[in-house]
Amino acid sequence: MRFMMLMYPQLEEADWNPTAEAVAAMGRYNEELQKAGMLLALDGLRPPSDGGSVSFDGEGKATVTDGPFAEAKEVVGGYWLIQARSKEEALEWASRCPDSNCRIEVRRVFEMEDFPQEVQDAYEGP
Amino acid sequence: MTEATRAIEAVWRIESARLIAGLARMVGDVGLAEDMAQDALVAAMEKWPEAGVPDNPGAWLMATAKNRAIDRMRREKTYERKREEVAHDTGALFAMERSDFEAAADDEIGDDLLALIFTCCHPLLSREARVALTLRLLGGLTTTEIAIAFLASESTIAQRLVRAKRTLREARVPFEVPRGAELDERLPSVLEVIYLVFNEGYAASTGEDWIRADLCEEALRLARILAELVPREPEAHGLAALLEIQASRLKARRGPGGEPVLLLDQDRGRWDPLLIVRGRRALERAQALPGPLGPYCLQAAIAACHAEAIRPEETNWVRIAALYEALAQIQPSPIVELNRAVAVAMAFGPEAGLELLAQIEDEPELSDYHLLPSVRGDLLEKAGRHEEASAEFKRAANLTRNEQERELLLRRAEGGG
Numbered sequence: 001m002r003f004m005m006l007m008y009p010q011l012e013e014a015d016w017n018p019t020a021e022a023v024a025a026m027g028r029y030n031e032e033l034q035k036a037g038m039l040l041a042l043d044g045l046r047p048p049s050d051g052g053s054v055s056f057d058g059e060g061k062a063t064v065t066d067g068p069f070a071e072a073k074e075v076v077g078g079y080w081l082i083q084a085r086s087k088e089e090a091l092e093w094a095s096r097c098p099d100s101n102c103r104i105e106v107r108r109v110f111e112m113e114d115f116p117q118e119v120q121d122a123y124e125g126p
Numbered sequence: 127m128t129e130a131t132r133a134i135e136a137v138w139r140i141e142s143a144r145l146i147a148g149l150a151r152m153v154g155d156v157g158l159a160e161d162m163a164q165d166a167l168v169a170a171m172e173k174w175p176e177a178g179v180p181d182n183p184g185a186w187l188m189a190t191a192k193n194r195a196i197d198r199m200r201r202e203k204t205y206e207r208k209r210e211e212v213a214h215d216t217g218a219l220f221a222m223e224r225s226d227f228e229a230a231a232d233d234e235i236g237d238d239l240l241a242l243i244f245t246c247c248h249p250l251l252s253r254e255a256r257v258a259l260t261l262r263l264l265g266g267l268t269t270t271e272i273a274i275a276f277l278a279s280e281s282t283i284a285q286r287l288v289r290a291k292r293t294l295r296e297a298r299v300p301f302e303v304p305r306g307a308e309l310d311e312r313l314p315s316v317l318e319v320i321y322l323v324f325n326e327g328y329a330a331s332t333g334e335d336w337i338r339a340d341l342c343e344e345a346l347r348l349a350r351i352l353a354e355l356v357p358r359e360p361e362a363h364g365l366a367a368l369l370e371i372q373a374s375r376l377k378a379r380r381g382p383g384g385e386p387v388l389l390l391d392q393d394r395g396r397w398d399p400l401l402i403v404r405g406r407r408a409l410e411r412a413q414a415l416p417g418p419l420g421p422y423c424l425q426a427a428i429a430a431c432h433a434e435a436i437r438p439e440e441t442n443w444v445r446i447a448a449l450y451e452a453l454a455q456i457q458p459s460p461i462v463e464l465n466r467a468v469a470v471a472m473a474f475g476p477e478a479g480l481e482l483l484a485q486i487e488d489e490p491e492l493s494d495y496h497l498l499p500s501v502r503g504d505l506l507e508k509a510g511r512h513e514e515a516s517a518e519f520k521r522a523a524n525l526t527r528n529e530q531e532r533e534l535l536l537r538r539a540e541g542g543g
Binding site for chain 1: 132133135136137139140179236340343344346347348349350351354355377382395396400404
């Protein structure tokens with residue numbers, strides 16, 4: 001099964017870019033995941049001011065807002081997509097993350113067979 | 127299972143292979159190392175539910191394994207004898223502290239893991255024993271899980287494991303990574319074990335059989351680990367590439383009723399694009415290394431050709447036929463020839479495929495194999511030779527053991543399907 005580990009840095013946007021030391025520590029961690037054969041994909045995200053958001057009003061009308069997102073309590077800073085044998089294993093990996101100031105949300109990825117057959121049949125793509 | 131037990135089990139799954147490998151390096155025996163590691167697990171089960179999982183669980187388990195081993199030897203009063211058994215590394219056993227383990231360089235840990243892989247896949251052991259031991263010591267699977275995975279009884283698997291460990295001990299198989307020519311000689315056995323684990327999972331039906339389907343993920347994990355440990359070996363990347371791409375089709379290869387769906391009939395929208403990309407990248411790593419492509423690389427290249435085609439009719443059959451020809455040269459087998467004949471027929475027309483089939487029709491290995499007449503029937507049908515085709519489909523129907531397949535073949539023999 002697959003898990004998405006979503007990382008929410010607990011810091012101000014001015015401090016968004018990591019130090020060389022932090023990058024090195026993260027590199028070692030990512031290498032651990034890779035060597036354990038668990039890592040499928042990962043990315044770090046640029047600060048919210050480089051991005052934007054699109055919100056829908058419930059009737060399909062979209063409103064575009066440029067970042068940063070003042071109203072957001074926390075924003076995603078990056079993610080890992082890993083293969084793990086249980087939720088506990090994914091949580092254990094998340095707890096080994098070297099970043100001392102973040103929250104990591106561990107979420108299991110939907111698989112096609114989680115859906116009833118008619119939902120599966122309705123899907124075409126990607 | 128309580129939450130604490132599940133957390134401990136998760137740590138065990140992550141740490142056990144490295145733990146057993148590190149201990150085996152010290153005591154020179156994987157069976158003894160496994161016992162020591164198990165003791166540490168028991169200790170964790172006692173302590174962690176209350177004290178919590180320690181910050182560095184791997185180091186905790188290692189230190190505990192050593193302490194428990196010493197205690198146990200003392201208790202059993204076989205201390206002196208065991209001490210001799212482990213004499214070549216007694217110093218390490220007693221002197222190594224938690225900090226030593228933490229300080230152990232990455233490549234040392236990698237080397238220990240690699241030694242464990244090669245020991246589990248040692249040529250002295252039967253193929254079945256290699257598979258069981260690999261899943262047990264590297265995958266951290268329980269005897270019960272292995273038994274379910276291989277549709278065998280638990281006692282059969284337990285005996286197989288005990289016997290395998292005894293064989294290694296009695297033969298005094300050194301715990302080490304083979305070097306040079308010996309590495310080349312023994313790597314195929316390691317690759318084969320991982321491939322067998324994958325195929326066992328691949329053959330299982332999806333859904334109801336989670337452990338068996340999980341074998342594919344486990345095999346993929348082992349293949350990726352191996353590729354990182356021997357990055358200069360193209361075939362290790364080739365195997366990883368092959369498994370990634372085959373696994374990308376796992377969701378597409380069964381219909382709603384669980385019936386198998388052939389490659390060309392699969393809904394390609396259900397192929398997993400992430401695994402395809404990973405597979406292609408692994409293949410590129412293999413191709414960037416010097417030397418001709420080995421059998422896993424070639425099979426991965428064939429799999430990549432299929433993965434590339436968005437629609438079946440876009441398949442590059444000329445290239446696939448050439449890859450099968452290369453595969454047939456380094457690993458000649460009637461099954462490869464059969465596949466090659468199919469590819470040649472798709473690339474150059476049914477008569478060209480039939481010509482190739484004629485060359486293997488007397489192969490004893492294929493005499494009871496329903497796919498030979500089934501493929502020939504298909505090619506004859508495409509060539510417009512309907513009566514001959516019908517006879518071949520009937521022959522194939524008599525040979526297959528699969529009921530659904532038999533019905534399909536008989537329908538085709540009647541000119542339908």
